[in-house]
Amino acid sequence: MSTLPATTDATAPAEPAVQAGSTAPTGRTVPAHLRAAVDAAKERVAALHAELPRWELVVWTAGNVSERVRAGDVEGPDSTGGAAGTGATDGLGDLLVIKPSGLSYDDITPESMVVCDLDGNLVEGDRAPSSDTAAHAYVYRHMPEVGGVVHTHSTYATAWAARAEPVPCVLTMMADEFGGDIPVGPFALIGDDSIGRGIVETLRDSRSPAVLMRNHGPFTIGKDARSAVKAAVMCEEVARTVHVSRQLGDPTRIEQSDVDSLYARYQHVYGQQPAH
Numbered sequence: 001m002s003t004l005p006a007t008t009d010a011t012a013p014a015e016p017a018v019q020a021g022s023t024a025p026t027g028r029t030v031p032a033h034l035r036a037a038v039d040a041a042k043e044r045v046a047a048l049h050a051e052l053p054r055w056e057l058v059v060w061t062a063g064n065v066s067e068r069v070r071a072g073d074v075e076g077p078d079s080t081g082g083a084a085g086t087g088a089t090d091g092l093g094d095l096l097v098i099k100p101s102g103l104s105y106d107d108i109t110p111e112s113m114v115v116c117d118l119d120g121n122l123v124e125g126d127r128a129p130s131s132d133t134a135a136h137a138y139v140y141r142h143m144p145e146v147g148g149v150v151h152t153h154s155t156y157a158t159a160w161a162a163r164a165e166p167v168p169c170v171l172t173m174m175a176d177e178f179g180g181d182i183p184v185g186p187f188a189l190i191g192d193d194s195i196g197r198g199i200v201e202t203l204r205d206s207r208s209p210a211v212l213m214r215n216h217g218p219f220t221i222g223k224d225a226r227s228a229v230k231a232a233v234m235c236e237e238v239a240r241t242v243h244v245s246r247q248l249g250d251p252t253r254i255e256q257s258d259v260d261s262l263y264a265r266y267q268h269v270y271g272q273q274p275a276h
């Protein structure tokens with residue numbers, strides 16, 4: 001995933017605490033001109049949730065996936081052309097689609113997805129949104145380039161988070177996808193924007209799309225939900241491989257110049273369609 005430009009203003013006024021999973025009725029509905037985009041996002045986000053148990057990144061109801069629906073990208077009465085992701089449009093601004101809290105993966109369908117505004121307030125849905133909604137929403141407010149956020153408790157990445165130890169960049173796959181180490185974010189309790197603030201403060205100066213929130217687990221970001229899910233899968237894969245390697249000795253770091261070269265190739269050349 002390409003480096004997300006740092007867009008967070010460190011001097012920004014403190015964000016109002018947003019209760020996770022706020023079900024406070026906003027008295028608002030999805031604007032008509034966003035209906036199709038929201039429904040398409042519900043299809044994608046529901047399908048991507050199935051990837052978390054598929055790649056053994058979660059157990060029971062742990063984990064969640066969200067995707068941003070940009071108000072500014074859709075012609076319509078509410079899209080005043082404001083900067084995407086800043087909520088600068090009239091009406092609701094950007095929205096996010098996420099799973100409802102505690103829903104079994106067996107029961108996840110596009111229709112079960114819920115829609116929130118970027119303050120984490122429920123706009124559409126008959127269940128409380130994920131308990132991590134405030135974190136996802138904070139990331140979307142402060143990193144307008146981010147289109148998808150994922151949270152898991154995948155075993156090896158979470159074990160590194162329990163030690164508050166970054167995963168060192170000792171694999172070419174890490175240089176490709178993360179551009180260096182996978183960083184650790186601060187310990188933060190759920191319930192307000194603390195987790196989201198920790199994610200943004202850790203990732204805004206990093207090429208990594210993954211952060212290991214201390215004592216909690218990985219959160220990943222991407223240009224869309226699928227990219228963030230890929231980052232979560234790759235995060236667990238490299239966390240496991242480096243863990244295994246360390247059982248028999250100290251893995252060898254890749255030179256920074258080589259990390260930079262690998263990252264540039266993977267992000268801008270690998271998998272690209274040949275120019276015709």
Ligand SMILES: O=C(CO)[C@@H](O)[C@@H](O)COP(=O)(O)O
Pocket residue numbers: 061062063064099100101102103129130131132151152153190
């Ligand atoms: O880790 C947490 C909260 O941070 C878990 O509760 C989370 O993985 C699952 O919560 P939700 O079912 O999305 O509310």
